[in-house]
Amino acid sequence: MSPPPCGAQQPGSVPSPFSWPGFAAVGTGVTGVGAGYAAGVALYGASAVAGAYVFTAGAAGAAAILALVIYFAFQADGCIISPTKGQAICLSGIVQDSTDTSDTAIAVLAPYAMGPAGLFNVVVKTIYLSFVNTNAFWVYCNGLGAPMLPCVIKSKTACGAKIGSLVGVTAGAIAGAFLGYFAAAALGAAIGCAASGPFYLLCLLVVLIVAAIVAAVVAIVGAMIGGWIGEGIAAAANDDPVGDAWKSIAPGTIVTVQGNWITDPDIGNNELFYTTSINRTGQFATPPGFTAADADSTAADDCPIAPAPIK
Incomplete structure (x- = not known):
């Protein structure tokens, strides 16, 4: 592909x-x-x-x-009103970067406006590229031009x-x-x-x-x-296994992730909103950036043999 x-x-x-x-x-x-x-x-x-x-x-x-x-x-955002219902998917790749989007000032002065805990971008294996571009208005790529899928982490404290x-x-x-x-x-x-x-x-x-x-x-x-x-x-x-797993990943972490796959209604890129499971399967030997070929070179993931059909 x-x-x-x-x-x-x-x-x-x-x-x-x-x-x-x-x-x-x-x-x-x-x-x-x-x-x-x-x-x-x-x-x-x-x-x-x-x-x-x-x-x-x-x-x-x-x-x-x-x-x-x-x-x-x-x-x-899944706190009071359910998030946009997408498709439950599983994919694998290498973490390009991870961002903590929490804001102390908002948490103190406007706690009702708190958002997701953060997100991480995954350079996906070739077999999962369809999850990045199908129905998308935008595709995010790293500096090498490798497509990435943002994986958003829900904040239990924000809820x-x-x-x-x-x-x-x-x-x-x-x-x-x-x-x-x-x-x-x-x-x-x-x-x-x-x-x-x-x-x-x-x-x-x-x-x-x-x-x-x-x-x-x-x-x-x-x-x-x-x-x-x-x-x-x-x-x-203190009941947030996905959030705890997210805090332990870093650029280069090889992951298998599952979550609710949607097209962002405001920006138009595909993403996991939210990520429901993170399984670390290794650490890539070289620093960022990564390519789909790098992701393909990693060990087999925990996902089914073939990706779930796109609905």
Whole structure:
């Protein structure tokens, strides 16, 4: 089988799938604002400075953060929403490189946005080249022009963080709407806002902004704390054999890997998302880069005699 060419494989751009997380986030934000107004009218009446408008402003600030967390948490990454269903395959080759994609700043400040733990690129044996280029818009190659298949590693701690952030932001959004209202109402009383007068609109604007900011801050703090707790629980479980195996590989490691084979919906390259099994079978004698011929020269792998049929 001849190697697939590097770079673009099909003309045009990658079709963009419908963004269900975006749809859910917008719907959540609009629903939150509406619910905030209804609750404000029921609890505090319709008077402007200390009533439904102020509570609605707080609810809007909290709903914006809730929508943000939902957008990230409901990505199809296998944490809450299942990843794109592909084909279970097995292949073998040599690891060209391995990348840790975790980010400490995101884990601390925005745990709900954590992504995969990392990935490694495999220069595959010739018999498996079809998994690299079939249906692909792009093929990744190393410096020698050898096609590679990216193998993505799921982060169990990221999943814990996203679930924890959802719980935390929900509690924080509810508390934030009330705390934002109380803070804004207190400010309005302190600066002497009245229901009429030349500075009424300016005073109302200040009070609404304060309500929204306080509520948003409380909601984001709730998301952060919930994410930290969820991340800690997931890390303490210490049940991630694939992640542990990935940490032990290096450039030149000869591997047999299995996983969910898909075409990346955003970039258009083929990949394993996620890798479900890594078996180290040796170490290649020379440093990177590698070719398909190098991969072919390695020992027999653990895969079936023939690759699984492409569906």
